[in-house]
Each structure stands twice: as C-alpha cells, then as structure tokens.
Amino acid sequence: xxxxxxxxxxxxxxxxxxxxxxxxxxxxEVIAAGSGEEGLRLAARHRPDAILLDVMMPGxxxxxxxxxxxxxxxxxxxxVILLTAKVQPADxxxxxxxxxxxxxAKPFDPMELANQVSSTxxxxx
Amino acid sequence: MSSAPPRVLVAGFPDGVASxxxxxxxxxxxxxxxxxxxxxxxxxxxxxxxxxxxGEIPGGGADGVLRAGAPAPPTFLCLPRxxxxxxxxxxxxxVTRTFFHPLDRQALVREAAAVLGTPSASRPAAEPxxxxxxEGKADALADAVRQAWExxxxxxxxxxxxxxxxxxxxxxxxxxxxxxxxxxxxxxKLAGSVGTFGFAQGSRLAxxxxxxxxxxxxxxxxxxxxxxDAAVALRRELARPPSPSTAPPPRARPAAERPEGEPAAPxxxxxxxxxxxxxxxxAERIAMEASGRGMRARVAVDVAGARVAVAEERPAAxxxxxxxxxxxxxxxxxxxxxxxxxxxxxxxxxxxxxxFADRVEVARxxxxxxxxxxxxxxxxxxxxxxxxxxxxxxRASVLAVDDDPLILHAVETLLTPAGVEVHTLGDPLRFWExxxxxxxxxxxxxxxxxxVSGIELCRxxxxxxxxxxxxxxxxxxxxxxxTVQRVFAEGADDYVAKPFVGPELVTRVTNRLERxxxxxxxxxxxxxxxxxxxxxxDELMAQLVHLAVRNRQPFSLALLDLDHFKQVNDRHGHAVGxxxxxxxxxxxxxxxxxxxxxxxxxxxxxxxxxYGMDKDxxxxxxxxxxxxxxxxxxxxxxxxxxxxxFSAGIAQFPVDGxxxxxxxxxxxxxxxxxxxxxxxxxxxxGWTAERPDAxxxxxxxxxxxxxxxxxxLLHALETRGYGARWMEDGREAADALxxxxxxxxxxxxxxxxxxxxxxxxxxxxxxARDRVLxxxxxxxxxxxxxxxxVVQALEEGAFDHVSKPFSVPILxxxxxxxxxx
Numbered sequence: 001x002x003x004x005x006x007x008x009x010x011x012x013x014x015x016x017x018x019x020x021x022x023x024x025x026x027x028x029e030v031i032a033a034g035s036g037e038e039g040l041r042l043a044a045r046h047r048p049d050a051i052l053l054d055v056m057m058p059g060x061x062x063x064x065x066x067x068x069x070x071x072x073x074x075x076x077x078x079x080v081i082l083l084t085a086k087v088q089p090a091d092x093x094x095x096x097x098x099x100x101x102x103x104x105a106k107p108f109d110p111m112e113l114a115n116q117v118s119s120t121x122x123x124x125x
Numbered sequence: 126m127s128s129a130p131p132r133v134l135v136a137g138f139p140d141g142v143a144s145x146x147x148x149x150x151x152x153x154x155x156x157x158x159x160x161x162x163x164x165x166x167x168x169x170x171x172x173x174x175x176x177x178x179x180g181e182i183p184g185g186g187a188d189g190v191l192r193a194g195a196p197a198p199p200t201f202l203c204l205p206r207x208x209x210x211x212x213x214x215x216x217x218x219x220v221t222r223t224f225f226h227p228l229d230r231q232a233l234v235r236e237a238a239a240v241l242g243t244p245s246a247s248r249p250a251a252e253p254x255x256x257x258x259x260e261g262k263a264d265a266l267a268d269a270v271r272q273a274w275e276x277x278x279x280x281x282x283x284x285x286x287x288x289x290x291x292x293x294x295x296x297x298x299x300x301x302x303x304x305x306x307x308x309x310x311x312x313x314k315l316a317g318s319v320g321t322f323g324f325a326q327g328s329r330l331a332x333x334x335x336x337x338x339x340x341x342x343x344x345x346x347x348x349x350x351x352x353x354d355a356a357v358a359l360r361r362e363l364a365r366p367p368s369p370s371t372a373p374p375p376r377a378r379p380a381a382e383r384p385e386g387e388p389a390a391p392x393x394x395x396x397x398x399x400x401x402x403x404x405x406x407x408a409e410r411i412a413m414e415a416s417g418r419g420m421r422a423r424v425a426v427d428v429a430g431a432r433v434a435v436a437e438e439r440p441a442a443x444x445x446x447x448x449x450x451x452x453x454x455x456x457x458x459x460x461x462x463x464x465x466x467x468x469x470x471x472x473x474x475x476x477x478x479x480x481f482a483d484r485v486e487v488a489r490x491x492x493x494x495x496x497x498x499x500x501x502x503x504x505x506x507x508x509x510x511x512x513x514x515x516x517x518x519x520r521a522s523v524l525a526v527d528d529d530p531l532i533l534h535a536v537e538t539l540l541t542p543a544g545v546e547v548h549t550l551g552d553p554l555r556f557w558e559x560x561x562x563x564x565x566x567x568x569x570x571x572x573x574x575x576x577v578s579g580i581e582l583c584r585x586x587x588x589x590x591x592x593x594x595x596x597x598x599x600x601x602x603x604x605x606x607x608t609v610q611r612v613f614a615e616g617a618d619d620y621v622a623k624p625f626v627g628p629e630l631v632t633r634v635t636n637r638l639e640r641x642x643x644x645x646x647x648x649x650x651x652x653x654x655x656x657x658x659x660x661x662x663d664e665l666m667a668q669l670v671h672l673a674v675r676n677r678q679p680f681s682l683a684l685l686d687l688d689h690f691k692q693v694n695d696r697h698g699h700a701v702g703x704x705x706x707x708x709x710x711x712x713x714x715x716x717x718x719x720x721x722x723x724x725x726x727x728x729x730x731x732x733x734x735x736y737g738m739d740k741d742x743x744x745x746x747x748x749x750x751x752x753x754x755x756x757x758x759x760x761x762x763x764x765x766x767x768x769x770x771f772s773a774g775i776a777q778f779p780v781d782g783x784x785x786x787x788x789x790x791x792x793x794x795x796x797x798x799x800x801x802x803x804x805x806x807x808x809x810x811g812w813t814a815e816r817p818d819a820x821x822x823x824x825x826x827x828x829x830x831x832x833x834x835x836x837x838l839l840h841a842l843e844t845r846g847y848g849a850r851w852m853e854d855g856r857e858a859a860d861a862l863x864x865x866x867x868x869x870x871x872x873x874x875x876x877x878x879x880x881x882x883x884x885x886x887x888x889x890x891x892x893a894r895d896r897v898l899x900x901x902x903x904x905x906x907x908x909x910x911x912x913x914x915v916v917q918a919l920e921e922g923a924f925d926h927v928s929k930p931f932s933v934p935i936l937x938x939x940x941x942x943x944x945x946x
Binding site: 004007011014015019020021030031038042084085105107108110111 | 409
C-alpha cells in the first residue's frame with residue numbers, strides 16, 4: 001500500500017538516507033523537511049500518513065513540533081514517531097506527554113527503518 | 126543529443142525533491158533555488174534544460190520567475206490542488222506541464238525524463254529480469270547509502286574537529302562553556318548518524334564523548350586525553366570503508382574445488398537481539414547499546430509481547446528478565462520453548478535474584494548465561510556478543526575428497542543444510558594443499574580414486590601431528606569385512622557405505638563433529654575468555670608459520686600484557702578483573718582477522734599471531750587497538766569507569782627468530798622493554814631506547830610552541846614506540862642538531878613554522894647549511910594552506926609538509942613515510 005511519510009530532520013545526511021531508505025525499501029512517497037517550521041508547513045499541505053520527527057533540532061525542536069502538530073486540528077490525527085540518539089529518563093517523561101506513536105533510536109539501520117516504522121504504527125508489513 | 130549533461134533547476138521545493146530527481150534522472154545535473162530571486166538569478170546565469178517551479182515559491186511567487194524575461198527552458202509548474210480556475214496564460218509563459226500538490230513523483234520523473242531524453246532509474250518493474258525484489262532493493266539501497274556517505278563524509282568527519290578543539294582547550298586549561306556544548310552537540314549528532322552509514326563503532330565512540338561532556342562537572346587532563354583518544358579513534362573509524370555490520374567479514378576460504386559461478390551467499394542481516402524486561406528503561410538502554418554494536422534490537426516488556434516478537438522473526442539471541450512475573454511460570458516456559466525448538470535460540474537470563482536454585486533451574490531450561498542485576502548495559506551486550514561469537518565459531522567444516530563429482534555434490538547438498546561447511550576436492554593429488562587451506566574439522570575420503578587411494582591419504586594424515594587427531598570418515602562402496610577392518614587399521618574413525626542415504630551420512634558426520642567440538646571446546650579454549658588457549662595457539666601458530674614459509678609471507682607474533690592488572694583485581698575484585706579480560710579478548714578478536722590467531726596464555730597475557738604482517742604493520746595495528754582500548758573505559762556499576770591499557774612486544778618470523786620458541790622469547794623480551802619504558806605502548810623487536818652516549822639519538826624531534834598540540838603528538842608517538850623529544854624553541858632545536866658534534870640526532874623533525882625567536886624557515890636553513898638534512902627528514906607544520914610558505918619550506922629542503930589543523934593518524938602516516946626514506 002502506498003504511503004506518504006514526512007521526515008523532519010535538520011541533518012542533511014540523515015534526512016537523505018532516511019528518505020532513500022523509505023522510498024527504496026517500502027516504496028513510500030517521502031517528503032522531507034529540514035526544520036520543525038518547515039515540517040509544520042509541509043504536514044499541513046501534504047497530509048502525510050505519518051511523520052518521522054528528529055528530537056534535537058535547532059529552533060523548534062522535535063517535541064515542540066509534535067505539540068504544534070497536535071494542536072492543529074488539520075494535523076492532529078497524523079501519527080508521529082520521534083527519532084532520537086539518546087533516551088534520558090527526563091526525555092522519556094517529556095515524550096510521554098506528547099502522545100507520540102513511538103520513539104525510534106538513532107542511529108537507525110537503513111535496511112530496517114521502514115520495518116520499524118510499520119511495526120510501530122501497526123501497519124501490515 | 127547535446128554532449129553536455131542536461132541541467133535541471135528545482136525552484137521553491139524542499140531539498141528532498143531535488144535529491145530524488147538527481148537519483149532518478151541518470152546523467153542529469155540537478156540544482157536548487159530556494160526563492161524567486163535565486164531562481165531568476167540562476168536562470169539568467171546559465172543554460173537550463175528543465176525548470177521545476179513551485180507555484181508558491183517564496184519571494185514573489187511563480188509569476189515573477191516566469192515573467193523575468195530570461196530565455197525560459199521547458200517548465201513544469203506545481204500548483205496547489207483546487208487552487209481556482211485553470212489559467213490560460215501559463216503556456217505563453219513557457220509552462221509545458223502543470224502538476225498539482227501533492228506531487229506525483231513517479232509522473233514527474235517520467236515526464237522529466239521524456240523532456241531531457243535521459244534514461245530514468247525509476248521503477249525497476251519496467252526492466253525485465255531485474256533482481257528479485259527484496260534483494261535488489263537491499264543492494265540498491267546499500268549502494269545509495271554508500272554514495273550518500275561519499276558525499277557527506279567530509280562534513281560529517283568535520284564534526285570531529287569540535288571534539289578535538291574541546292580536547293585541546295581542556296589540555297590548555299581553558300574549556301569554556303560554549304566550546305564544551307558545541308562539542309557535545311556535535312558528538313550527539315555523530316552518535317545519531319554515523320551508525321546509519323555503517324559505523325556502529327563510530328556511534329559508540331561519539332556517544333561516549335557526549336556522555337563525558339554532558340553536565341557541568343569540571344573536566345581535567347585525564348578527560349582531555351580521553352577526548353583526544355576518542356577523536357583520533359573516530360577519525361580512524363570514519364576513514365575506513367563503512368560496513369553494514371560490525372561482525373568480522375566471513376573468512377573467504379579458498380574452496381578447494383567449488384563449481385564456477387556459484388552464487389555468493391547473500392549478505393546476512395544484522396543479528397536480532399530480543400530484550401525481554403519489565404524495566405522498559407533498562408531494556409531501552411540495552412537495546413541502544415546493542416544497536417551501537419552492530420546488532421538489531423527489539424524490546425518486549427512482557428512474555429506475551431516476547432512471544433509475538435519471536436513469532437515474527439526468530440532472534441539470534443534473547444535477554445530474558447527472570448522477575449517478569451511473580452510465579453515465573455510464563456517466563457520459564459518461554460525459556461524452555463526457546464531452547465528446545467530448532468534452531469535453538471541462545472537465552473541469557475537477567476535477574477535481580479541470585480539464589481542457587483534459580484541458576485540450576487535456568488541451566489536446566491537451557492539458558493546459556495546468567496547476569497546479575499544491577500548490571501551496566503555495556504556488560505550485558507558484551508555477554509551477548511560472547512554468546513553470538515560462540516555460535517559463529519560453532520560452525521564446523523569438512524573436506525570431502527572423491528573423484529566422482531556427483532558424490533561431492535550429494536555430500537554438499539546433504540551436509541550444508543545441517544549447518545556444516547563443506548569443502549570439496551575432486552583431485553586427490555591436491556589433497557595436501559586443500560587440507561591446509563580448509564583446515565577442516567573432519568575429512569571424508571573415497572577409498573577408490575585414481576592415482577592415490579583414500580587409504581593412502583588417511584595414512585599421511587595420521588603421520589602428521591597436525592592432522593593425526595582429525596576424524597576421517599570413509600565413503601565406500603565396498604563393505605566386505607576385510608576392507609572395513611583395513612580402513613580402521615589405517616586410522617579411520619568411521620565409514621559410510623555408498624550409495625548413502627541422507628540421514629545416515631548426516632548423522633554420522635554430525636556425531637563426529639559434535640564430539641570434536643566438545644573435545645575442542647574443553648581442551649582448546651581458555652575457559653574465561655573463549656579465545657584459544659596456549660596449547661591450541663601453539664598448534665595454530667605452527668600452521669601459520671608453515672603457511673608463511675610456503676607462501677613467502679611474513680608472520681609476526683605479538684605478546685601483550687595488561688598494565689597494572691593486579692591493582693584492578695585488588696581494588697575492584699576478581700569479577701571485574703575477569704570482565705576486563707573478557708572485554709579485551711573480545712576487542713582483540715574484533716580487531717584481528719579470522720586468519721590471525723588470538724589466544725590467552727593465562728594471567729593477563731595475550732598472544733596474537735598475525736599472518737602476512739611484518740612487525741612494523743603489526744605495531745601499527747596493535748597501537749590502534751591500544752588507542753581503542755584506552756578510549757573505551759569499562760563501565761563499573763556505581764564507580765568511576767575503569768581505564769585499561771596494555772604493553773606489547775612484537776617479533777617477526779624469521780628475522781627475529783627462526784622458530785616459534787625463539788619468536789616467543791624475543792617478543793617476551795620486547796614486551797619487557799615496553800614495560801620498562803613506561804608501559805602503555807607497543808614496541809617492535811630490536812627497538813632501542815635512546816642511547817645515553819655523546820649524541821642523543823631520537824626517532825622524532827617535535828619543535829612546536831603549542832604545548833597542547835605537542836603533548837598530543839608525544840602521546841601518540843610514544844604509544845607506537847618512537848623515541849620522541851620536544852623542544853618549543855627554534856633556536857634551541859637548531860643549536861642541538863647542528864655543529865661539528867651535535868648534541869642530538871633525529872631521524873625526523875616535526876617543525877612548526879611559526880616559532881618565537883627563530884622561525885621554522887630559519888631553522889630549516891640552518892639545518893641545510895650544516896648538512897643535517899642528509900640524515901634527517903623535516904616535516905614542516907604550516908597553518909592552513911599558505912601556499913607560498915609551503916613552497917618556500919620545500920625549497921629550503923623540507924621533506925614534506927602538513928597543514929594545521931591536521932588529523933593525528935594522517936600525520937603519523939607521514940612520519941612513518943619520512944622514517945622509511
């Protein structure tokens with residue numbers, strides 16, 4: 001089934017590999033944004049089926065972006081998966097308040113990312 | 126068709142669209158413009174084959190760009206869906222095709238390829254006979270990731286600069302908050318990214334740096350050296366080709382006679398570790414540690430979740446918390462299931478309780494290991510690595526010799542699925558070579574072969590100590606009592622009658638192999654670390670020396686001994702000491718190749734036999750490992766991380782010793798020298814300390830007024846056994862090196878150009894005047910890219926130059942080269 005995914009990450013290298021990985025392994029359409037602000041704009045415009053959101057970004061970071069997505073009725077229903085290189089206990093509590101669909105660890109394996117996203121969201125592999 | 130590649134301008138879209146097009150349109154150059162102004166400027170500047178323009182481009186909208194008056198290339202315009210009535214004027218403005226958001230990328234690629242006349246890489250479905258979907262995708266993705274790494278290697282590696290800067294600031298006693306946070310952020314980014322490109326170890330190193338810099342605890346000189354070691358290790362890691370897995374590549378055994386064109390085995394996916402623990406946080410931390418070390422990890426917080434996970438994909442190993450439910454019935458049942466169904470999944474049990482009864486129960490249920498909580502994630506993952514390693518080593522191999530290719534094919538077909546690696550040989554005259562190359566755990570021999578019979582082959586094996594204990598199984602069509610008696614008399618272990626039936630051959634061979642392995646596991650490996658023991662290493666090294674002679678290859682032997690190990694045991698207890706030994710053994714196994722031998726000789730002494738390596742190469746590899754060990758302290762629950770170093774001596778066959786005994790003696794004496802010289806270093810045999818005669822002789826003289834940099838360099842040089850001296854003043858260096866009876870002789874001088882008093886150029890000229898340059902090579906250190914200065918230095922007689930800031934490994938490489946000239 002064709003899906004559309006929005007990936008939001010300020011690091012060009014990671015954004016590009018994630019995009020390739022989802023396009024090539026799962027055949028999904030991928031939209032990429034380099035900042036939280038751009039992510040909000042593209043989410044409203046393209047209505048993706050899910051959003052992969054990096055936690056640590058300059059400016060509006062991942063959790064802040066997730067909150068804004070949640071607050072906008074246009075995007076509130078889109079499941080959000082956080083991507084993070086580290087889970088501190090304090091962060092974990094912060095993530096819990098965001099009602100995100102899941103948290104995936106960085107670095108990710110490009111071969112596995114699409115599977116991880118599918119299984120986090122309960123999509124049939 | 127024009128010869129220049131077609132050029133596509135993508136204006137007003139997120140970067141992803143451009144990179145997608147660049148990948149999909151082969152041979153086209155794709156560039157981007159963020160806003161209308163940039164788009165107009167680009168259009169006016171060059172010849173474009175296609176413009177892809179977003180209708181809502183910032184800075185004036187699409188109309189401004191379309192009306193700008195530049196000769197417009199064919200243009201695709203992308204508009205919001207339902208954005209009002211169709212516009213009639215678009216065609217007049219050069220728009221050849223209109224798309225709507227959300228962009229249909231496949232249609233875009235098709236249309237663009239048609240306009241440009243380029244092949245599109247899109248949709249492999251269009252190519253008949255393409256790869257089977259899954260494998261093709263994985264290969265294509267792996268390629269794409271490799272290409273992406275080529276593009277990002279520079280900027281990503283540059284992040285290490287921030288860590289190095291923090292190390293240097295710290296050495297100078299002035300690490301300010303901003304530098305520290307910047308380095309922490311860069312380390313965080315490295316930790317989160319490089320693993321994705323195939324540098325799991327790099328992610329792990331970066332995470333350690335991040336942890337070290339976190340918080341606001343004051344940092345000292347020890348942390349500075351750790352940071353600098355980690356930066357060096359990171360640079361080295363990122364300079365090597367990425368590997369999708371940290372597991373050592375499978376040894377390419379030269380199969381004696383494998384049919385041509387047999388497809389290589391598909392790359393194995395990373396091993397999956399299932400962590401079953403009600404403590405989600407601990408589980409998550411373990412999972413992260415594991416994913417940083419080349420495994421995939423999955424977490425389940427209860428038995429039901431674990432069963433679902435196992436049903437979906439059988440893990441390579443399971444970590445199971447025994448305290449999951451009060452009665453433990455579900456957990457123990459899961460444990461029993463995992464261990465009883467083939468293929469058996471090794472289960473490591475984590476528990477906060479440590480009663481003897483638990484251990485017995487766990488062992489009875491088939492658990493392979495027992496870890497007592499609280500325990501550091503790194504320790505848990507070490508144990509998992511150990512278990513997986515055992516599984517890998519457990520793969521047994523046989524060499525089957527028969528002149529009938531059908532029989533060989535049958536043997537291979539039957540035994541391979543049973544987990545046995547099969548080497549086949551059709552020409553018995555090549556038996557000896559094949560035997561040495563394959564080093565099989567058992568040999569299958571046909572009795573009747575042209576020129577040489579199986580019985581004769583068996584006899585020569587039995588007469589050679591290396592093969593006298595290897596099981597031999599005969600394949601024979603003759604089962605009369607006389608023949609059977611004869612094969613046993615020649616030393617056969619078993620025979621199988623031809624034509625054989627599958628189950629019989631498999632059972633007989635695997636029985637034999639299991640016994641061999643059990644015997645070997647007990648007799649040949651060091652029980653604490655799992656690496657070879659002394660007896661086994663003697664055997665293996667004798668084989669390597671034999672091969673080295675035959676193939677005219679060098680062979681080097683390293684003896685290494687942990688520094689101050691007794692203190693580790695005294696201060697932290699033997700359990701920690703054992704853990705350190707296991708970890709070092711694991712690092713050694715990871716650092717050396719399958720054709721090398723790694724063994725523990727008891728105590729804290731390890732020996733490594735390196736095939737095809739001279740001792741200088743050996744010193745470099747061992748010093749790399751030392752830096753890695755230094756950079757990765759051992760986490761101790763509730764205590765400061767433990768820093769471990771070792772000393773090593775390396776001797777080369779046959780220049781330092783004509784047989785193994787002599788090599789051992791020389792390596793041992795060299796190890797002693799390394800300890801005497803201050804420990805924490807690797808020395809080659811024949812190394813001489815600076816002689817106290819009239820002229821002091823050193824390998825490297827560092828003339829540098831930057832104290833922090835000089836200290837870093839001396840540390841790296843001493844690790845490699847170079848005799849090094851440091852002077853911070855140009856005049857002092859020139860005075861010491863010149864004159865009729867110079868006080869100091871150096872093979873290589875590292876000379877900073879900017880020195881107080883007498884600068885680098887003046888020093889060089891003084892050395893040239895005095896003919897010092899005839900025996901000393903000078904490497905000039907310049908500040909980034911002052912070309913005139915470099916040219917001047919080379920004209921003045923410098924051997925080489927390196928510009929600052931430089932990476933330590935690169936400088937070391939240049940020093941080695943200067944040393945050899």
